[in-house]
Amino acid sequence: MEKYDLVVIGAGPAGYAATMRALDLDADARVLLVERGKIGGAGVWNGALSSKTMWELSKDITKLGIRDRGYRVNDFALSYKDIVHCINEAVEERTGHLVHQLRLLEQQVSKRFRLVQGFARLQDAHQVHIQLADGTQEVVQAAHIILAMGSRPRYLPGIPIDEKTIVTSDGIHGWDDFPESMVILGAGVVGCEYATIFANFGRTCVHIINKGEQLIPFEDEDIMHVVAQNLEERGVVIHRNSQLQEMKVVDGKVQYTLSLADGTTLTNTVEKALISVGRVTNLEGMGLREIGLDIDARGNFVIEDTQTNLPNIYAIGDLTAEIQLVNVAEMEGRHASERIFGRQRVALSYDNISTIMFLSPEVAGVGINEKQARQMGIPYRIASYSYGYIPRAIAMRNSNGFFKLIVTDDDEMRLLGMRAVGAQASSTIEAAALLIAMKRGIDELANLIHPHPSITEGIQECARMLKGNSIVKPHLFAANIRCSRYVNGQCIDIIPKVATP
Numbered sequence: 041m042e043k044y045d046l047v048v049i050g051a052g053p054a055g056y057a058a059t060m061r062a063l064d065l066d067a068d069a070r071v072l073l074v075e076r077g078k079i080g081g082a083g084v085w086n087g088a089l090s091s092k093t094m095w096e097l098s099k100d101i102t103k104l105g106i107r108d109r110g111y112r113v114n115d116f117a118l119s120y121k122d123i124v125h126c127i128n129e130a131v132e133e134r135t136g137h138l139v140h141q142l143r144l145l146e147q148q149v150s151k152r153f154r155l156v157q158g159f160a161r162l163q164d165a166h167q168v169h170i171q172l173a174d175g176t177q178e179v180v181q182a183a184h185i186i187l188a189m190g191s192r193p194r195y196l197p198g199i200p201i202d203e204k205t206i207v208t209s210d211g212i213h214g215w216d217d218f219p220e221s222m223v224i225l226g227a228g229v230v231g232c233e234y235a236t237i238f239a240n241f242g243r244t245c246v247h248i249i250n251k252g253e254q255l256i257p258f259e260d261e262d263i264m265h266v267v268a269q270n271l272e273e274r275g276v277v278i279h280r281n282s283q284l285q286e287m288k289v290v291d292g293k294v295q296y297t298l299s300l301a302d303g304t305t306l307t308n309t310v311e312k313a314l315i316s317v318g319r320v321t322n323l324e325g326m327g328l329r330e331i332g333l334d335i336d337a338r339g340n341f342v343i344e345d346t347q348t349n350l351p352n353i354y355a356i357g358d359l360t361a362e363i364q365l366v367n368v369a370e371m372e373g374r375h376a377s378e379r380i381f382g383r384q385r386v387a388l389s390y391d392n393i394s395t396i397m398f399l400s401p402e403v404a405g406v407g408i409n410e411k412q413a414r415q416m417g418i419p420y421r422i423a424s425y426s427y428g429y430i431p432r433a434i435a436m437r438n439s440n441g442f443f444k445l446i447v448t449d450d451d452e453m454r455l456l457g458m459r460a461v462g463a464q465a466s467s468t469i470e471a472a473a474l475l476i477a478m479k480r481g482i483d484e485l486a487n488l489i490h491p492h493p494s495i496t497e498g499i500q501e502c503a504r505m506l507k508g509n510s511i512v513k514p515h516l517f518a519a520n521i522r523c524s525r526y527v528n529g530q531c532i533d534i535i536p537k538v539a540t541p
Contacts (some may be wrong), residue, residue: 045069046380047168047182049160049326052081053366054357055188056138058373060062063145063153065381069262070152072180074170076159079142080135081190082358083366086210091233093130095211095398097123098240102400118243120217127213140243151380162327165350183536184380187341188373189326191319199225199287199315206287206294206313209234218243219311225284226316227255229397230367232267234314236400239274247310249284249298256397260409262424263461266441270400279306279503287313321359336361345388346376354380368393392476401441404465406473407457410446410526419449419527420456423502426520427462429512430501432493438463442520445472445482452481453506464495475485482506 046062048055051073054091078085080518115183158172162185169179193208195201203211209230218241224231227250236245248255255264255271255278268278281301288295293314298306321339329335334342334349340420341348341355348355354376358419363389368390378384397403413420427433427441441462447453458472475484486503490496504510505523514521 041179041181042072043070043181044072044183046184046186046377047072047074047180047190048186049074049162049168050188050190050322050357051079051083051138051142051155052188052190052357053083054190054369055186055375056080056373057370058188058356058377059153061374061377062381062439063149065377065383066367068152069381072154072156072182073142074156074160074168076157078135079138080131082192082396083190083209083369084131084138085135088366089134089324090127090131090213091209091230092398094123095129095233095237095240097126098237100239101242105107118218118241120215123241124213131227152410161325162331163333182352185354186373186376186380187328187348187353187355188357189322189359190370191321191364193315194318194320196225196315196317200289201315202289203315205289205292206315208315212314215312220273221245221247221310222250222312222314223247223294223308223310224314224316225249225287225296226318227257227278228258228318229250231314232256232271233398234316235271235276236398239276239514240400245275245277245310245317246309247279249279249282249296251281251283253280255335257491258411259403259405260444260459261404261409262442262444263409266401266461267399272439272498274400279322281307292375319358319364323359327443333358346372346379359503362390363393363395365393389477392473394469394473401462402465404460404469405458407476408446409453409457409459410444413446413456414529417528418456419525421447421449421453421506421523423505423523424521425498425505425512426503426517426532427495427498428520429517430493430495430498432495433463435493436463441465443468443498443502445485445499445506447482447506449527454479455482455485458499460499461493468496471496492533 048059059071062071096412124363142155146155157171158170161169165167166182167179168182171177193210200206222244224235227248232255235246235248238246255268279298282298285297285299293309293311295309300306323339336342340361341359343355343360346354346356356372356376358364362368362444392406394406422444424442424444426464428439433439444459446457447455455472455475458469485499486507490500502511505514514523
């Protein structure tokens with residue numbers, strides 16, 4: 041029986057990162073990586089990379105349709121198969137990088153590292169049975185195990201998902217052409233991103249079924265107001281406060297019936313449907329509960345700092361109840377390996393996790409938002425600054441968006457969170473993430489000389505507003521710029537009369 045210091049099950053972002061970090065930490069450790077499907081996992085194939093490639097392509101098409109810049113582009117061809125081909129090229133390029141590195145490692149450090157394609161099942165806390173892709177079987181001994189099997193789209197009972205007419209995110213690239221119409225069940229991040237993508241392409245009438253009033257309900261109202269307004273301007277129909285009663289395929293099309301807030305019902309027919317109601321963890325057939333692992337009713341492992349109740353077994357990535365993001369999965373994977381090999385230097389923290397939502401406009405955030413601050417009962421101050429006053433945004437002829445800083449309600453004004461809505465938003469939050477991690481105030485943002493013209497100058501003006509020395513005076517542009525204080529849920533205008541040195 042082969043013996044390993046670490047067996048990692050799953051080669052998605054979490055498992056891959058854990059494996060690479062383990063090889064860094066111990067020159068003598070033997071590491072086995074087991075993957076039953078595709079290297080890269082959903083983070084590459086049916087998630088972050090593939091959908092964001094599609095979003096980038098849709099954004100290019102949007103630019104071709106612009107009519108207010110003194111020029112027009114007419115008669116350009118748009119093929120869904122070409123779009124999918126481009127997405128596949130991006131996926132294959134990224135997968136090629138990952139696989140190439142693994143194969144080189146197998147050659148160069150073959151005594152330390154091995155990659156196996158197969159299905160792993162835990163016989164106990166230290167023995168892993170592997171059904172290899174070629175039909176053979178083996179059992180290996182593991183001093184430590186990291187579980188990183190990832191997740192898949194959730195199916196709902198009563199909805200006939202066939203990944204052709206009614207699809208999840210796994211099947212959306214299998215269509216032959218743009219549908220003339222489609223309905224999206226679920227107004228979370230994934231649903232809204234695909235609504236944005238198909239609205240950008242301009243070939244599909246998109247409907248979204250939202251059980252509440254606000255899209256992406258965990259975000260602040262001002263942010264989602266901008267997103268919803270843009271979607272509706274592009275023809276997206278948002279069914280707010282609606283409950284799905286029935287969805288079925290009739291004559292090759294999707295018929296759905298909703299119960300509305302006023303007590304009436306609505307029945308509509310579209311060509312395709314996308315079901316986007318969350319994800320479920322990949323646990324089946326692995327013998328995890330049988331060996332005593334503590335897993336909650338939702339399929340998430342009960343962990344402490346990535347460690348399960350069986351001390352030599354760790355769970356990371358989508359298997360935990362934390363945020364399901366590639367950067368979080370990689371962080372957890374690296375952290376788990378550091379714990380196993382005794383190299384942990386800092387505690388695992390989710391306080392400054394940066395997020396991006398690929399909407400229209402794009403939304404980026406780090407730390408807490410206003411809604412969370414109110415729920416936590418934290419007194420805070422905010423400064424919000426419109427893109428309309430940022431020279432770079434004006435030059436881009438794209439001033440739809442704003443920055444928002446959230447700080448503590450004291451003289452230190454320690455940064456609690458930041459939100460960016462607009463062009464290049466995803467490239468603006470790194471400095472804020474660092475300050476949050478360092479538990480620092482906003483002086484660095486206010487005093488740093490930002491490049492000009494750049495979008496990040498809007499962040500600097502937010503910081504200056506909070507200190508009372510902004511170049512653009514908020515009280516003169518109150519419709520688009522605000523600087524406020526919140527205590528016990530009450531908003532108090534705090535525009536300073538005297539600048540802070």
